[in-house]
Amino acid sequence: MSLLDLVEVTKRFGALTAVSNVTLKVEEGAIFGIIGPNGAGKSTLFNLLTAIYRFDEGRISVDGTSIAGLTTQRIARLGVARTFQNLRLFGNASALTNVMVGEHLALHSNIIDSLLDTARERRERKEAERRARELLRFVGIAGVDEHFARNLSYGTQRRLEIARALAARPRLLLLDEPAAGLNPSEKQDLLALIRAIRDTGATVLLIEHDMGLVMNLCERIAVLDYGEKIAEGTPSEIREHPRVIEAYLGAPA
Amino acid sequence: MIYAYAFVAIAACVAIERFHNRKAKIAIALALAAFLAVGPRFYGNEAIFSVLADAAVYVMLALGLNIVVGFAGLLDLGYAAFFAIGAYTYGMLASPQFGLHLPFWALLFLAAALAALFGALLGAPTLRLHGDYLAIVTLGFGEIVPQIFQNLTKYTGGPNGIAALDVPTFFGHSFGASVMPYYYIALVGIVLALWISRNLRESRLGRAWMAIREDELAAKHAGIDVLRSKLAAFAIGASFSGIGGVLFAAKLALVSPDLFGFQVSVLIVSMLVLGGMGNIVGVVVGSLILTIVNSALLPQLNSLVDASFHTTVDLSNIHFLIYGAILVGIMLFRPEGLLPNRERRAELRNSGEVEAEA
Amino acid sequence: MHEFLAQLANGVELGAIYALIALGYTLVYGILELINFAHGDVYTFGSFTALVVLVALRAAHFLHGAGLILGIVAALAVAILACALLNAGIERLAYRRLRKAPRLAPLITAIGVSFMLENLIELWQGAAPVPFPNVIPNPELEIGALQVGVQQIVVVALAIATMVALHYFVKRSRLGKAMRAVAQDRDAASLVGIDVDRTIAITFLIAGALAGVAGFVGGVSFGSAWFLNGFGAGLRAFTAAVLGGIGNIAGAMLGGFLIGLLESFSTWFIGGQWSNVAVFSVLILVLVFRPSGLLGESLPEKV
Ligand SMILES: Nc1ncnc2c1ncn2[C@@H]1O[C@H](COP(=O)(O)OP(=O)(O)O)[C@@H](O)[C@H]1O
Numbered sequence: 001m002s003l004l005d006l007v008e009v010t011k012r013f014g015a016l017t018a019v020s021n022v023t024l025k026v027e028e029g030a031i032f033g034i035i036g037p038n039g040a041g042k043s044t045l046f047n048l049l050t051a052i053y054r055f056d057e058g059r060i061s062v063d064g065t066s067i068a069g070l071t072t073q074r075i076a077r078l079g080v081a082r083t084f085q086n087l088r089l090f091g092n093a094s095a096l097t098n099v100m101v102g103e104h105l106a107l108h109s110n111i112i113d114s115l116l117d118t119a120r121e122r123r124e125r126k127e128a129e130r131r132a133r134e135l136l137r138f139v140g141i142a143g144v145d146e147h148f149a150r151n152l153s154y155g156t157q158r159r160l161e162i163a164r165a166l167a168a169r170p171r172l173l174l175l176d177e178p179a180a181g182l183n184p185s186e187k188q189d190l191l192a193l194i195r196a197i198r199d200t201g202a203t204v205l206l207i208e209h210d211m212g213l214v215m216n217l218c219e220r221i222a223v224l225d226y227g228e229k230i231a232e233g234t235p236s237e238i239r240e241h242p243r244v245i246e247a248y249l250g251a252p253a
Numbered sequence: 254m255i256y257a258y259a260f261v262a263i264a265a266c267v268a269i270e271r272f273h274n275r276k277a278k279i280a281i282a283l284a285l286a287a288f289l290a291v292g293p294r295f296y297g298n299e300a301i302f303s304v305l306a307d308a309a310v311y312v313m314l315a316l317g318l319n320i321v322v323g324f325a326g327l328l329d330l331g332y333a334a335f336f337a338i339g340a341y342t343y344g345m346l347a348s349p350q351f352g353l354h355l356p357f358w359a360l361l362f363l364a365a366a367l368a369a370l371f372g373a374l375l376g377a378p379t380l381r382l383h384g385d386y387l388a389i390v391t392l393g394f395g396e397i398v399p400q401i402f403q404n405l406t407k408y409t410g411g412p413n414g415i416a417a418l419d420v421p422t423f424f425g426h427s428f429g430a431s432v433m434p435y436y437y438i439a440l441v442g443i444v445l446a447l448w449i450s451r452n453l454r455e456s457r458l459g460r461a462w463m464a465i466r467e468d469e470l471a472a473k474h475a476g477i478d479v480l481r482s483k484l485a486a487f488a489i490g491a492s493f494s495g496i497g498g499v500l501f502a503a504k505l506a507l508v509s510p511d512l513f514g515f516q517v518s519v520l521i522v523s524m525l526v527l528g529g530m531g532n533i534v535g536v537v538v539g540s541l542i543l544t545i546v547n548s549a550l551l552p553q554l555n556s557l558v559d560a561s562f563h564t565t566v567d568l569s570n571i572h573f574l575i576y577g578a579i580l581v582g583i584m585l586f587r588p589e590g591l592l593p594n595r596e597r598r599a600e601l602r603n604s605g606e607v608e609a610e611a
Numbered sequence: 612m613h614e615f616l617a618q619l620a621n622g623v624e625l626g627a628i629y630a631l632i633a634l635g636y637t638l639v640y641g642i643l644e645l646i647n648f649a650h651g652d653v654y655t656f657g658s659f660t661a662l663v664v665l666v667a668l669r670a671a672h673f674l675h676g677a678g679l680i681l682g683i684v685a686a687l688a689v690a691i692l693a694c695a696l697l698n699a700g701i702e703r704l705a706y707r708r709l710r711k712a713p714r715l716a717p718l719i720t721a722i723g724v725s726f727m728l729e730n731l732i733e734l735w736q737g738a739a740p741v742p743f744p745n746v747i748p749n750p751e752l753e754i755g756a757l758q759v760g761v762q763q764i765v766v767v768a769l770a771i772a773t774m775v776a777l778h779y780f781v782k783r784s785r786l787g788k789a790m791r792a793v794a795q796d797r798d799a800a801s802l803v804g805i806d807v808d809r810t811i812a813i814t815f816l817i818a819g820a821l822a823g824v825a826g827f828v829g830g831v832s833f834g835s836a837w838f839l840n841g842f843g844a845g846l847r848a849f850t851a852a853v854l855g856g857i858g859n860i861a862g863a864m865l866g867g868f869l870i871g872l873l874e875s876f877s878t879w880f881i882g883g884q885w886s887n888v889a890v891f892s893v894l895i896l897v898l899v900f901r902p903s904g905l906l907g908e909s910l911p912e913k914v
């Protein structure tokens with residue numbers, strides 16, 4: 001069974017069909033890429049996966065569980081975490097706290113623990129803090145722990161958001177244009193980071209514009225255009241696919 | 254005299270806020286607690302105890318509202334309703350009204366529980382609302398509650414309220430006519446409220462509140478149950494107010510519906526805004542300043558002006574002007590309040606909420 | 612039947628006043644997404660300025676014959692002007708700096724302004740209600756089974772005339788179009804050359820002017836003015852605006868009349884002491900179940 005399974009999913013905004021009849025399977029442990037021109041419906045697809053929007057038709061299941069009707073928070077419990085195309089960090093909290101919020105589901109202290117600062121609360125806080133520091137190191141931004149998220153550089157913020165998503169120990173990680181705005185050397189680091197994330201056992205679904213990065217990184221790629229999936233395959237198949245070349249106006253992929 | 258206590262307390266709070274050394278902070282806090290516990294026994298009288306007790310009750314209320322507004326970021330403009338619920342709990346169950354004379358101590362807990370329950374009941378349908386809509390709904394609730402107390406004359410004594418409330422006892426010793434015991438109870442209450450506030454801020458729940466305040470959508474993606482977390486904030490905040498209500502009613506030996514209007518809610522919001530929303534120590538300072546201004550400074554200024562100019566200007570009538578000016582002035586010129594915490598300062602200074610797209 | 616018609620007339624009269632105030636909330640909310648909490652107190656200020664003018668004219672024995680009409684027009688004009696300037700002044704001094712602040716900051720500021728205004732009006736005119744000069748003769752007219760006072764007719768007619776004028780202003784005039792453009796998208800409006808600051812200032816002027824009319828007719832209708840009138844009336848009017856669909860001009864009028872009727876009939880059936888409970892229950896129910904109001908469109912959530 002695939003970890004993520006979309007069957008004929010459609011989403012309309014009024015007259016506009018942002019996602020049209022898309023069928024997609026992502027296997028456990030994969031790095032799967034989604035490409036397509038601006039406005040193709042890629043982010044909308046992510047928003048359907050995390051119940052920001054409800055899909056109008058079709059089925060989506062995560063590890064066999066249908067997500068129809070589930071809330072964003074319930075889907076997070078299924079092990080889906082994401083980053084946003086336009087960053088959504090908790091800007092006025094420290095980087096460390098941002099990551100600790102990401103660990104929310106991994107902690108078990110309840111309201112009584114929180115009120116009374118019980119032994120469990122303290123133990124979990126200590127552990128959460130330790131793990132958060134570890135994650136900051138893992139994504140390559142050790143040392144920014146106490147800085148406000150909003151004061152960090154753009155590249156660092158992108159990594160911090162990945163760290164926050166990883167803190168939930170996701171089975172499926174959705175990355176929406178993680179390389180946007182990064183310089184070439186940062187992109188190289190990101191490539192290594194995403195591989196390292198996959199090696200920890202997570203499945204990565206990635207939206208990206210940088211063709212080089214996508215072709216290098218992904219085992220399979222799906223191409224969206226005007227909401228429709230026009231192609232799917234390995235990087236070399238995609239490179240040669242006539243409709244893809246057409247959609248990108250013959251631009252060298 | 255009263256100013257000396259207020260000044261020492263505020264100075265100590267500022268010091269606690271400015272020092273970075275944890276041990277120093279604790280030492281100052283303990284010294285302050287000891288001073289406030291012992292000082293008034295030697296240099297004080299009933300009047301001073303009375304003002305101090307009121308101040309202490311307001312500090313508790315402000316700490317409770319701080320959990321809702323400061324931590325969870327939900328502007329509650331009807332907070333006085335929970336204060337009313339606490340006060341009426343005591344008024345109805347410890348008075349000749351029904352001939353019930355339940356013990357004060359039990360009612361402290363009952364009132365906390367009832368206020369929390371009503372907090373949750375109000376929250377459940379309304380917490381989906383955002384920002385100013387939520388504020389207005391809570392305001393509406395705050396207007397409804399006292400009016401219900403006023404109209405259910407059979408149970409609540411109507412517009413006149415309930416008088417001759419029981420005088421509490423402590424292991425068989427009656428509090429008598431002295432207001433001193435209320436001061437000490439409220440002092441203990443503050444210590445507990447401070448402890449709980451600190452615990453919450455550092456806790457899993459506290460981080461969830463921060464996340465909701467900063468970016469509700471991102472909070473949901475982290476798996477936070479937004480509605481439940483907000484409900485928790487409402488219920489916990491309300492429970493502080495319920496306890497404050499019991500103390501207030503018992504000390505006054507009276508409850509009446511006009512004591513819990515919108516002005517009270519705004520007064521407490523003003524304390525938060527003045528001191529610095531979200532910052533525990535700042536909130537304490539804000540509430541101390543406003544209570545002292547209200548119950549000591551204005552009346553004294555009033556008699557001074559009257560005596561020296563032979564007028565009868567009623568300076569105690571400018572409360573609203575003062576709260577209003579504080580709200581406007583602080584929001585315009587120092588939105589983070591007098592003693593902000595790090596996060597709120599940045600948040601309120603770096604204006605321009607980003608309407609980010611997912 | 613008789614009583615029913617009387618309550619109906621009362622409700623319409625109250626509703627006309629609420630509708631005028633509600634328009635002020637809706638105009639400002641439409642353009643700034645701000646609940647101008649001080650708006651109710653601007654209305655109170657309108658009542659008192661009209662009252663002061665009328666009292667002065669009466670003391671000068673001016674209010675006879677043609678002087679009466681002139682006096683009424685003068686009182687109305689002064690109330691309109693004073694409220695328009697006050698409201699625009701509030702915007703300039705208190706709200707403009709906070710346009711980009713977090714949403715709650717301007718609301719808290721508005722509550723602060725409201726408290727200051729209430730207190731200042733109290734210091735100016737005292738804490739007790741002040742009788743409003745009874746300048747409009749009030750013989751009862753019988754129209755079938757319906758008994759209405761001339762005052763009621765004047766109040767409702769004046770309110771409706773004002774609303775019609777507003778409607779055409781917003782729909783037809785250049786300024787009205789600019790207001791709608793700024794309400795839709797401030798940045799886009801400024802790109803096409805609309806002076807956003809000026810348009811917002813004018814919106815406050817108009818909202819204030821409407822509060823001035825409401826203040827005058829409210830004074831006539833209730834026969835008194837009180838420094839705290841604006842709090843209750845303001846909240847009812849805001850409820851009306853929300854009920855009709857905030858930001859929607861026709862909605863504010865509809866909501867105003869509905870809330871007026873609700874108040875008058877709830878007073879009749881369950882007693883005036885429950886009217887706050889009735890009105891605020893409506894507010895809570897509408898906000899919870901249909902936050903877009905009766906005539907508002909539900910906006911898709913921005914993500
Ligand atoms: N909330 C919305 N309401 C209406 N249209 C939307 C909404 N969100 C996205 N769209 C439209 O859907 C289409 C796909 O957008 P998106 O998924 O963001 O594209 P991209 O592939 O660049 O991420 C675009 O035309 C966009 O304008």
Ligand SMILES: [Mg+2]
Binds near residue numbers: 042043044085
């Ligand atoms: Mg996108």
